[in-house]
Amino acid sequence: MELKKKVGILFQPKIATAEDLARQLAKVVGDLGVAVWVCSAWEEDRAREQAGETELVISLGGDGTILRAARVASPLSIPILGVNLGRLGFMTELRPDDALSRVPAFVKGEGWGEERAMLQAELVSSDMSPFHALNDVVVGRGERCRLIRVKATVDGELVTTYKCDGLILATATGSTGYSLAAGGPMLHPLAREILLQPIAAHLSLGTALVLPSEATVELEVRTTHQATLSIDGQIEVPLSDGAVVRVKRSPHITRLMRTQRSTLFYETLMQKLEKRE
Helix, strand or coil, X not given: CCCCCEEEEEECCCCCCHHHHHHHHHHHHHCCCCXXXXXXXXXXXXXXXXXXXXXXXXXXXXXXXXXXXXXXXXXXXXXEXXXXXXXXXXXXXXXXXXXXXXXXXXXXXXXXXXXXXXXXXXXXXXXXXXXXXXXXXXXXXXXXXCCEEEEEEECCEEEEXXXXXXXXXXXXXXXXXXXXXXXXCCCCCCCCCXXXXXXXXXXXXXXXXXXXXXXXXXXXXXXXCCEEEEECCCEEEEECCCCEEEEEEEEEEEEEEECCCCCCHHHHHHHHHHHHC
């Protein structure tokens, strides 16, 4: 085990206790002789400026905060340790009441990384950089309550033209989120397959498809109003008629730090779902 040289702390600014806990953790980490930086998780550009040579990012919030942390940390292969200040915390590892006592062990090199697949989405015929999502990529109807038509192809082969509120492309991590709410199946978090889940399909295929991990999906939008491309429910890009979104597995992965290899996924899953009811 080797002491980390630099640690970053990202906190959810809308949780009252998060910034105070971030400052306390910064002192604990700093007292170990480790360089540390603290930033709001909503200031992703500022976090990226400080992330160079960082060896661990601590996320203070819920799963939404980890999604933001992943966009900062995953391109640099930085592992993320989640402290749950939210309600569910599917991806988090520590509780706030034991964070101060348990974080030093991770800073000293204990724990192991659980690797989660991500998705890459790009708007074809656009100069925008590709987006990377830990949970899901959604092509949806936008603000107007009218369905859209989405022509879906997988590896160049036509699946169908959906008439729906939208389509969700989800990772295994995202299979317990929006995709699940739309009626999709749940995948084990270490799975690499991609879920294609329609939202409120009208007279068209309404069941989910489980696609191979190396599949490339293209979604061509047909709409009389503005549609939307959503990345992890946090980044939104307007789509016009004829827009094509290409989605495949991202070259990046998200590493979530765990205390032990046996994460008891199924037991934890049922506990979380019971809390949600």
